[in-house]
Amino acid sequence: MSDTAPADLVLTGGPVHTGSAARSRATSVAVRGERIVAVGHDEVRELIGPRTEVVDLAGRLLVPGFQDAHAHPVGGGMELGQCDLSGATTLAVYRELISDYARRNPDLEWITGGGWSMEAFPGGLPTAAELDALVPDRPVYLVNRDHHGAWVNSRALERAGVDARTPDPADGRIERDAHGSPTGMLQEGAANLVGALLPPVTRQERIAGLLRAQELLHSLGITTWQDALLGSHANLTDPTDAYLACADDGTLTARVVGALWWDRARGTEQIEELVARRAAGTRGRLRSTTVKIMQDGVAENGTAALLGPYLDGCGCRTDNSGISFVPPEDLKKYVAALDAQEFQVHFHALGDRAVREALDAVEAARAANGWTDTRPHLAHLQVVHPDDVPRFRALGATANMQPLWAAHEPQMDELTIPFLGEERAGWQYPFGALLRSGATLAAGSDWPVSSPDPLQGIHVAVNRIAPEAPDGTPVFLPEQRIGLLDALTAYTAGSAYVNHLDDETGTIAAGHLADLVVLDRDPFAGPAEEIGATRVEQTFVGGRRVFG
Numbered sequence: 001m002s003d004t005a006p007a008d009l010v011l012t013g014g015p016v017h018t019g020s021a022a023r024s025r026a027t028s029v030a031v032r033g034e035r036i037v038a039v040g041h042d043e044v045r046e047l048i049g050p051r052t053e054v055v056d057l058a059g060r061l062l063v064p065g066f067q068d069a070h071a072h073p074v075g076g077g078m079e080l081g082q083c084d085l086s087g088a089t090t091l092a093v094y095r096e097l098i099s100d101y102a103r104r105n106p107d108l109e110w111i112t113g114g115g116w117s118m119e120a121f122p123g124g125l126p127t128a129a130e131l132d133a134l135v136p137d138r139p140v141y142l143v144n145r146d147h148h149g150a151w152v153n154s155r156a157l158e159r160a161g162v163d164a165r166t167p168d169p170a171d172g173r174i175e176r177d178a179h180g181s182p183t184g185m186l187q188e189g190a191a192n193l194v195g196a197l198l199p200p201v202t203r204q205e206r207i208a209g210l211l212r213a214q215e216l217l218h219s220l221g222i223t224t225w226q227d228a229l230l231g232s233h234a235n236l237t238d239p240t241d242a243y244l245a246c247a248d249d250g251t252l253t254a255r256v257v258g259a260l261w262w263d264r265a266r267g268t269e270q271i272e273e274l275v276a277r278r279a280a281g282t283r284g285r286l287r288s289t290t291v292k293i294m295q296d297g298v299a300e301n302g303t304a305a306l307l308g309p310y311l312d313g314c315g316c317r318t319d320n321s322g323i324s325f326v327p328p329e330d331l332k333k334y335v336a337a338l339d340a341q342e343f344q345v346h347f348h349a350l351g352d353r354a355v356r357e358a359l360d361a362v363e364a365a366r367a368a369n370g371w372t373d374t375r376p377h378l379a380h381l382q383v384v385h386p387d388d389v390p391r392f393r394a395l396g397a398t399a400n401m402q403p404l405w406a407a408h409e410p411q412m413d414e415l416t417i418p419f420l421g422e423e424r425a426g427w428q429y430p431f432g433a434l435l436r437s438g439a440t441l442a443a444g445s446d447w448p449v450s451s452p453d454p455l456q457g458i459h460v461a462v463n464r465i466a467p468e469a470p471d472g473t474p475v476f477l478p479e480q481r482i483g484l485l486d487a488l489t490a491y492t493a494g495s496a497y498v499n500h501l502d503d504e505t506g507t508i509a510a511g512h513l514a515d516l517v518v519l520d521r522d523p524f525a526g527p528a529e530e531i532g533a534t535r536v537e538q539t540f541v542g543g544r545r546v547f548g
Contacts, residue, residue, distance in 0.1 A: 006049025019507035034542035065223030065515030067495035070444030074239035077213030083113025114143030119410030128184025231261025247284030259292035304351035332364035459532030467532030
């Protein structure tokens with residue numbers, strides 16, 4: 001070993017999952033400053049000096065830091081301090097949580113929060129009457145778990161002037177009763193009718209939300225994330241100022257790639273502004289180098305864009321095929337123009353039509369600009385037509401998966417599969433097919449839509465069963481399972497590739513940044529059905545301990 005100066009940190013007693021195809025296992029890693037200086041076996045211990053911190057792995061697995069390729073941490077962190085319903089799935093518990101929160105916060109003008117699950121309500125549709133019985137005196141605005149709709153009470157509808165005469169906005173839907181009166185559920189853009197009245201969120205509240213989220217994410221082994229929405233949309237305030245404040249004062253310990261929001265009401269004239277925002281939003285550990293285009297909604301409320309119509313409760317075809325928020329020909333033009341400015345494009349593409357439209361736009365950008373290193377990626381990928389699976393590899397588009405959704409649970413079984421039909425339901429979350437086709441897989445959580453815990457996501461990617469599913473729960477499309485190594489790679493090297501950080505993170509190698517995670521066990525040594533029981537014990541970013 002040519003460099004014999006003592007290391008600042010040595011982790012030894014393996015196993016070490018390096019992520020390297022040629023040398024996937026080691027037993028010791030040495031760190032000096034923020035970088036790894038040696039990876040190997042007993043010879044690495046020669047770098048232990050009198051001041052070296054030594055971590056005895058004692059058989060626990062050391063892995064590269066996890067990277068979440070699609071998350072909303074500032075919003076998630078703020079919601080943790082509001083009326084948080086994300087830990088429950090029944091109306092009875094929601095009633096208790098909402099009543100308790102309102103009682104404990106008598107001075108709040110609005111009751112806000114969210115995280116409720118659609119399966120708790122008939123047809124996935126809660127009513128204002130339910131909230132009126134709990135909070136009759138103040139407006140209530142609670143976003144659902146997927147953040148594509150809001151549950152409001154009558155006081156909130158009255159404040160917004162939403163009644164039977166209010167038309168549906170172009171990008172949303174007001175749920176109504178037989179007489180046309182609003183029932184208390186606002187889908188997609190309709191949520192803005194009430195959400196626009198919410199009290200403004202302060203900069204300090206955004207900073208507090210970011211730091212609260214960062215603490216949680218580090219505890220789960222996440223060292224880097226891509227924030228999937230920097231900008232103002234659907235009553236979400238732009239979190240950029242919180243990131244910059246924390247980048248400047250050193251409290252931003254994670255590495256963050258920011259996806260600047262594409263305003264779908266505008267066109268290419270906004271690109272000049274995005275270029276300026278990229279420059280202003282790139283400093284310290286924040287790089288605002290991506291643009292986020294939301295092409296469709298979600299399947300549960302019928303706004304995911306499908307190639308054919310949804311079915312109704314009787315299995316008959318409807319006249320609804322979902323919403324393409326950006327006209328496909330415009331999308332091609334916009335993506336080519338962004339690619340020419342060296343922006344990565346991060347698509348929200350859930351339905352098979354949205355996936356095809358996004359891939360068509362990437363193809364148009366390749367034709368216009370040649371093959372550039374912008375690394376476009378498509379997130380969610382709930383329904384992918386089999387003809388489009390090989391196009392990911394052919395176009396160099398990364399498949400950004402949210403594995404936790406690929407399992408049998410009430411929202412899938414009651415609110416999705418019946419309305420897709422048997423054939424399309426079999427095209428959901430085709431991780432195995434994408435991997436076999438040669439596509440690059442990255443992974444994320446979409447937190448606070450679902451748990452940010454990468455190990456829970458890995459468990460579902462491998463098993464296609466939720467970690468706490470009841471005994472006897474069937475495997476969801478077993479042919480789409482992927483191996484533990486492939487799932488772990490997606491959460492590390494795959495997401496590092498998407499984040500343009502693969503030259504110094506995502507694997508454990510000499511010269512790379514020391515973004516490292518110590519697990520409480522080696523999940524490779526146990527049965528696949530126990531992967532979800534694995535926990536994170538220590539997290540390091542650039543050689544600095546940030547958890548454990």
